[in-house]
Amino acid sequence: MPGAIQALFASLGFAPIALGATLLASHYTGGLYTLSFNSNTTSTGASALSITSQATGCGELPGWLELYPQDKTLYCFDESWYGSGYIASYSVGSDGKLTLTGQTPTTGNDVHGLLYGGPDGKSFVATAQYSPSTITTYKLPLTSSTKVLQLEKFTLAEKGPNPRQDVPHPHETLLDPTGKFILVPDLGADLIRIFSIDSNSGKLTSCSAGQADPGDGPRHGKFFFTKPNSTDGLVLYTLNELGNSVSAWNVKYPTDSGCLALTKTQTLSTYAPGTKGGPTTKAAELRVFGNFLYASNRADQTFGTQKDSIATYTIEPSTGRITWMEAANAYAYYPRTFQINKAGTLVAIGGQTSSNVAIVERDPMTGKFGKLVTSLVVATPGRAGEEDGLSAVVWVE
Numbered sequence: 001m002p003g004a005i006q007a008l009f010a011s012l013g014f015a016p017i018a019l020g021a022t023l024l025a026s027h028y029t030g031g032l033y034t035l036s037f038n039s040n041t042t043s044t045g046a047s048a049l050s051i052t053s054q055a056t057g058c059g060e061l062p063g064w065l066e067l068y069p070q071d072k073t074l075y076c077f078d079e080s081w082y083g084s085g086y087i088a089s090y091s092v093g094s095d096g097k098l099t100l101t102g103q104t105p106t107t108g109n110d111v112h113g114l115l116y117g118g119p120d121g122k123s124f125v126a127t128a129q130y131s132p133s134t135i136t137t138y139k140l141p142l143t144s145s146t147k148v149l150q151l152e153k154f155t156l157a158e159k160g161p162n163p164r165q166d167v168p169h170p171h172e173t174l175l176d177p178t179g180k181f182i183l184v185p186d187l188g189a190d191l192i193r194i195f196s197i198d199s200n201s202g203k204l205t206s207c208s209a210g211q212a213d214p215g216d217g218p219r220h221g222k223f224f225f226t227k228p229n230s231t232d233g234l235v236l237y238t239l240n241e242l243g244n245s246v247s248a249w250n251v252k253y254p255t256d257s258g259c260l261a262l263t264k265t266q267t268l269s270t271y272a273p274g275t276k277g278g279p280t281t282k283a284a285e286l287r288v289f290g291n292f293l294y295a296s297n298r299a300d301q302t303f304g305t306q307k308d309s310i311a312t313y314t315i316e317p318s319t320g321r322i323t324w325m326e327a328a329n330a331y332a333y334y335p336r337t338f339q340i341n342k343a344g345t346l347v348a349i350g351g352q353t354s355s356n357v358a359i360v361e362r363d364p365m366t367g368k369f370g371k372l373v374t375s376l377v378v379a380t381p382g383r384a385g386e387e388d389g390l391s392a393v394v395w396v397e
Contacts, residue, residue, distance in 0.1 A: 022096035022396040026062040027379040034096035048374035055098035059086040065392040080108040102142030112172040124202035126173040133168040161215040185218035210262030217242025222288045235320030239286040270311040291315045292367035296335040306333035328369035331358035350393035355381040
């Protein structure tokens with residue numbers, strides 16, 4: 001039967017898919033879940049996706065997962081809105097089971113975080129706090145007595161055009177490909193803040209920011225190389241939550257010890273030309289895979305009741321310029337999170353409000369998403385527009 005499944009996918013024009021895989025998901029009820037995907041079971045009528053273990057330790061609202069597969073380590077960031085929270089680290093077993101290895105208390109509302117600096121590039125952790133308008137750094141390892149290394153507080157000279165832009169809202173700490181800079185998309189200030197890194201001390205020094213258009217509300221970013229293994233011609237793409245759009249930026253590196261600089265070159269809607277989202281739609285996440293860019297839309301229900309869309313763009317390889325291709329079915333409501341597997345054959349999409357993980361086909365040649373393979377509801381569904389439901393999903397590869 002495995003051979004028949006592989007033959008079926010080949011006949012449909014899709015590359016062979018992995019018969020077994022592991023994923024990790026987090027939920028706003030405090031749980032972290034290990035999921036097992038086995039495509040063999042689809043022919044028997046059994047669920048191809050199942051929960052195999054559960055962990056806690058990342059506070060009340062685990063909102064972001066950062067996996068370091070080569071180290072078999074996962075970091076989780078607590079989005080708690082209650083004045084306290086946690087950053088937690090876990091070892092990832094061969095079966096995907098999570099074991100808590102470290103935990104540091106925070107002031108909460110961490111919406112993103114990653115490791116940076118030091119001899120291995122993983123000696124410090126930088127986090128972004130949405131409502132406090134701050135980014136915070138710590139020196140690893142995480143323990144109950146770990147202290148704040150650096151805290152940067154942002155302010156606004158004047159409010160932005162969107163009601164949510166009353167204060168700065170940093171939404172991500174993005175490490176550049178050289179490991180020398182951290183970029184912070186700020187939804188409230190319409191800025192891509194830039195910091196240079198002192199690798200030895202972990203200290204961040206502010207540089208001039210990239211200026212987004214008023215009301216864009218940049219949320220997350222991804223890089224694209226127009227020249228293999230070279231930062232010459234590097235492009236940054238940002239997902240603009242409030243503007244329901246994606247932007248392309250030329251990245252210029254200093255010739256000495258100066259700062260990285262950004263120049264915005266393009267902005268496209270996350271909807272087809274001539275259409276737009278509704279009053280409650282919010283772009284959520286973006287991914288780059290090969291010469292394709294993807295961005296998820298929350299609450300547009302383009303494909304029916306509680307079935308939102310993922311915008312698909314082609315990338316011109318030599319310039320990084322993007323062109324609208326199509327909208328794909330997310331098979332989820334409020335797709336806050338999604339990730340493509342290494343083979344490029346499957347996409348795991350996490351619906352925040354529907355609280356499901358959907359596994360969807362992807363054609364590596366055309367970049368198009370295909371049919372739903374399987375879907376599993378994890379814990380309890382959320383409420384539209386609220387901070388509940390599923391928060392993150394990643395492949396363990």
